[in-house]
Amino acid sequence: MMIISSMMFFSGLFIYSFKRKHLLLMLLSLEFIVVSLYLNIMMFLSNGNFEFFFSMIFLTFSVCEGALGLSMLVSMIRSCGNDYILTFSSLW
Template sequence: MLIMILIFLIALLGLGLSQTHLLSVLLCLEMMMVSLYLGLGMVSISGLHYPLMIALVLLTFSACEASSGLALLVLISRSHGSDLLKSFNLS
């Protein structure tokens, strides 16, 4: 269980440090979701059966997040010419 927390913290650190490309931000978010999914899987293996439904819902949301993130990446890279976060006007 400690390794799942470590993976989550590494992904959070990567999210904080990699502010250049949109794809790297999306990969860090996906790594955070996978670590949460694995953590819930470990809890359900240890004997508690109620996190199994939560894990399935989390897996569904992470698949939707990945597909919408990639669609947004394609749309932004076609309209702006690159996926650099510094080229976006976020104000």
């Protein structure tokens, strides 16, 4: 199971690094990385018979990260008309 979660994490990093032109694809790959990290945390906590409170904190922060990313995507599409990173200029 550890090999599968490691492969998930590195495939998410691979997608993130090669699809850096579109903000939506970057956000989807970041969410995939978060899911793989959550799987790693749950496996670590269940193997050591620890409490699962840290996993709830991790989920809270990942939901906040997802909401912030979606708000950035919506504002970028409203202002620029697309989600290409290269056409976005913060110097207006």
